[in-house]
Amino acid sequence: MSATSSSGPIVLRGMGSFHVGGRVVEIGGKPPRTVTFSTGSPPAEVDPNGLYQVEQMYVQYFLPQQRRGKFPLLLWHGGGLSGVTYETTPDGRDGWLNMFVRYGWDVYNCDAVERGRSGFAGRDVWPGEPLHVPKADPFTRFRLGSSWSAEKMVAHPGQQFPVEAYDNFMRQIVPRWLDTADATRAAYVALVERIGPCVIVVHSQGGGFGFRIAEQCPGKVKALVAIEPAVVGDPAKVAALDTVPVLMLYGDYIAETPRWAAMREAGRDYAQTLRAAGGQIDEVDLPVIGIRGNSHMLMMDKNNDDIAALIQGWLERTGLVD
Amino acid sequence: MSATSSSGPIVLRGMGSFHVGGRVVEIGGKPPRTVTFSTGSPPAEVDPNGLYQVEQMYVQYFLPQQRRGKFPLLLWHGGGLSGVTYETTPDGRDGWLNMFVRYGWDVYNCDAVERGRSGFAGRDVWPGEPLHVPKADPFTRFRLGSSWSAEKMVAHPGQQFPVEAYDNFMRQIVPRWLDTADATRAAYVALVERIGPCVIVVHSQGGGFGFRIAEQCPGKVKALVAIEPAVVGDPAKVAALDTVPVLMLYGDYIAETPRWAAMREAGRDYAQTLRAAGGQIDEVDLPVIGIRGNSHMLMMDKNNDDIAALIQGWLERTGLVD
Numbered sequence: 135m136s137a138t139s140s141s142g143p144i145v146l147r148g149m150g151s152f153h154v155g156g157r158v159v160e161i162g163g164k165p166p167r168t169v170t171f172s173t174g175s176p177p178a179e180v181d182p183n184g185l186y187q188v189e190q191m192y193v194q195y196f197l198p199q200q201r202r203g204k205f206p207l208l209l210w211h212g213g214g215l216s217g218v219t220y221e222t223t224p225d226g227r228d229g230w231l232n233m234f235v236r237y238g239w240d241v242y243n244c245d246a247v248e249r250g251r252s253g254f255a256g257r258d259v260w261p262g263e264p265l266h267v268p269k270a271d272p273f274t275r276f277r278l279g280s281s282w283s284a285e286k287m288v289a290h291p292g293q294q295f296p297v298e299a300y301d302n303f304m305r306q307i308v309p310r311w312l313d314t315a316d317a318t319r320a321a322y323v324a325l326v327e328r329i330g331p332c333v334i335v336v337h338s339q340g341g342g343f344g345f346r347i348a349e350q351c352p353g354k355v356k357a358l359v360a361i362e363p364a365v366v367g368d369p370a371k372v373a374a375l376d377t378v379p380v381l382m383l384y385g386d387y388i389a390e391t392p393r394w395a396a397m398r399e400a401g402r403d404y405a406q407t408l409r410a411a412g413g414q415i416d417e418v419d420l421p422v423i424g425i426r427g428n429s430h431m432l433m434m435d436k437n438n439d440d441i442a443a444l445i446q447g448w449l450e451r452t453g454l455v456d
Numbered sequence: 457m458s459a460t461s462s463s464g465p466i467v468l469r470g471m472g473s474f475h476v477g478g479r480v481v482e483i484g485g486k487p488p489r490t491v492t493f494s495t496g497s498p499p500a501e502v503d504p505n506g507l508y509q510v511e512q513m514y515v516q517y518f519l520p521q522q523r524r525g526k527f528p529l530l531l532w533h534g535g536g537l538s539g540v541t542y543e544t545t546p547d548g549r550d551g552w553l554n555m556f557v558r559y560g561w562d563v564y565n566c567d568a569v570e571r572g573r574s575g576f577a578g579r580d581v582w583p584g585e586p587l588h589v590p591k592a593d594p595f596t597r598f599r600l601g602s603s604w605s606a607e608k609m610v611a612h613p614g615q616q617f618p619v620e621a622y623d624n625f626m627r628q629i630v631p632r633w634l635d636t637a638d639a640t641r642a643a644y645v646a647l648v649e650r651i652g653p654c655v656i657v658v659h660s661q662g663g664g665f666g667f668r669i670a671e672q673c674p675g676k677v678k679a680l681v682a683i684e685p686a687v688v689g690d691p692a693k694v695a696a697l698d699t700v701p702v703l704m705l706y707g708d709y710i711a712e713t714p715r716w717a718a719m720r721e722a723g724r725d726y727a728q729t730l731r732a733a734g735g736q737i738d739e740v741d742l743p744v745i746g747i748r749g750n751s752h753m754l755m756m757d758k759n760n761d762d763i764a765a766l767i768q769g770w771l772e773r774t775g776l777v778d
Contacts, residue, residue, distance in 0.1 A: 143467050143469055143521045144467075144468040144469075144470070144471060145465050145466075145467050145468075146465055146466040146467075147465055147466075149466060149554065150544035150548075150550070150551070151540060151543040151544050152544060152548070152624070153624060153627035153628060156627060158591070158606075161590070169587065169634065170634065171535045171536075171634070172535060172637075172660070172663075172686040172687045173637050173664065173687065174664060175661075175664075175686040175687050175719060176715045176718045176719065178597060178715055180587075180589060181593070182588075182589075182590065183590065184590035184591065184592050185590055185591045185592070185606060186588060186590050186591065187591060187623070187626040187627055187629070190627040192540065194543070199465045213493045213494060214493075216573050217573075218473060218514065218573050221472055221473040221516070222472035222473050222474060226472075226474070229472070232472070245572075245573065250567075250572055250573040250575075251538050251539075251540055251567070251572040251573055251628075251630070253572075253627075253628075253629065253630040253631060254630075254631060255588070256586075256631065257585075263579075264578075265491065265502075266504075266508060266577070266578040267502060267504075268483070268504065268505065268507055269480070269506065269507045269508065270503070270507070271502055271503070275500060284480075301509070302475060304509040305475035305478060305509055305512040305575075306475060306573075306575075307509070308573070308575040308576075309575060309576060309578065312491065312492065312493070315494075315495050338494070339493060339494040339497075341494075342494050342496060342497075364493060364494040364497040365494045365495065365497050393498045393500060396498045397497060397498065
């Protein structure tokens with residue numbers, strides 16, 4: 135296994151951000167309005183008609199001085215979240231962003247379209263309402279435990295998620311639309327076109343995008359690490375992945391959670407089809423290899439460094455580390 | 457003036473993020489719904505009733521190995537924007553975040569409440585609509601030039617803003633509500649309570665928050681750098697700022713822009729009142745000291761390194777740098 139990733143300074147040859155993709159739409163027929171942008175400042179006239187920039191995606195990057203990863207590593211988060219997923223954990227430990235930078239990867243951490251710093255389009259462009267979820271919802275859906283209320287939360291026995299910091303986790307949750315998949319996919323394609331050959335780590339909803347982009351951008355995806363993908367690839371397109379090594383990684387408490395059991399099963403079926411077509415795909419169920427108690431948010435769990443090391447080991451064995 | 461800030465690696469003893477502040481609200485009386493979170497994944501039952509976390513604020517921090525700033529330096533952006541304001545410029549140069557980290561400051565870069573990675577509350581909590589602005593609007597309002605259309609943009613002569621990258625700048629713009637100032641102020645107070653004594657750099661809409669927090673948190677704000685503040689302090693509360701050195705900085709093209717001329721005048725009046733009460737406030741109009749062509753987005757302008765050096769020089773003279 136690789137050296138520990140949590141000590142010593144982080145030495146970067148660069149860090150920064152950019153937005154990629156999106157499109158321009160025209161909106162007309164609105165009356166002009168007078169807007170006070172800051173209480174107490176002089177009002178401004180705003181003409182709401184004209185061209186709008188929409189559906190771009192925010193990407194923040196960290197480039198270590200000692201680069202060891204052969205390709206840039208892209209971190210794609212899951213639904214209702216942003217790139218914050220991979221930053222400091224809710225209880226204040228290093229997240230995977232820091233760990234993979236310390237391992238020597240050029241890391242590009244995204245906020246998917248309409249999440250976080252990517253901004254979101256107005257009602258004229260996206261008629262649908264964004265979904266907001268109450269505090270009780272992710273607690274069970276992300277397999278932290280069986281129930282949450284302000285008075286009492288019941289965590290699964292042996293839970294690795296830092297449930298004592300669940301309030302901080304809920305501060306990370308952002309609203310999400312349910313019908314923006316095409317725009318999101320387009321922005322991820324634009325990112326991969328810009329970055330070139332890369333390794334992609336996807337989580338949950340990001341899984342569907344990761345497999346699709348691997349199918350759609352031949353030669354660009356050098357490896358795909360799918361952390362509990364909610365959606366996997368298209369069995370009819372496994373030929374497009376014949377040179378893309380895939381690692382699928384799943385946590386604990388899946389068998390006893392019907393929705394997750396179904397997603398795990400879909401992953402197993404897909405892996406079988408891909409393998410039969412000559413693809414290289416490894417499936418890791420953490421409890422099977424003796425690592426127990428992981429929630430859906432593995433990158434935040436108390437053993438997140440062990441899981442990062444496991445992924446790094448796989449990337450090394452796959453020949454992607456100098 | 458300080459050494460150049462743009463060469464050599466960035467060496468950090470730590471970097472990460474957290475959310476601060478916010479409150480919990482209860483929402484009831486909604487029917488349960490079935491949600492497909494990712495196209496192709498099994499649907500989930502969501503009970504939209506219950507407790508919601510709202511109005512928290514996202515903060516990302518970078519802690520240089522060689523710390524020279526005596527206190528943490530907080531970057532607060534302006535309206536319609538996020539912490540991206542201080543990151544890489546639209547044309548790909550280093551932003552102030554990198555520059556102040558290289559100068560040796562512990563830098564905390566915020567997304568104000570309801571912007572970027574802070575997320576936003578639903579219609580039940582905030583009944584108002586967010587404002588979206590078309591591409592033509594910030595071009596004139598932020599003093600880049602006299603007009604913008606898809607066919608032609610007319611920049612002010614000598615403009616320092618990288619207008620050739622204006623499309624990238626528009627990708628940074630995020631929707632904003634016009635009635636969330638109380639929530640934003642509460643989150644900034646929570647941040648300053650958490651960080652302790654600090655230096656605050658505010659821009660535009662952030663100006664109003666910076667002065668208010670200085671008034672509200674005695675002893676906490678060791679210096680306030682107000683970059684073209686849209687709103688300044690309360691003349692009735694200047695006594696609260698008698699130990700807070702203030703630098704106010706303004707760019708070019710202000711006299712010929714009535715709305716900006718009014719904001720500059722308000723700053724001048726406030727400075728006079730504060731000075732008369734014994735406060736220390738410096739006003740810099742860049743054209744007066746021979747630096748011409750700066751837009752409202754000084755931290756992105758082509759001479760952003762010169763402006764950063766000017767601020768750093770002031771902070772050094774103010775005794776805030778070891």
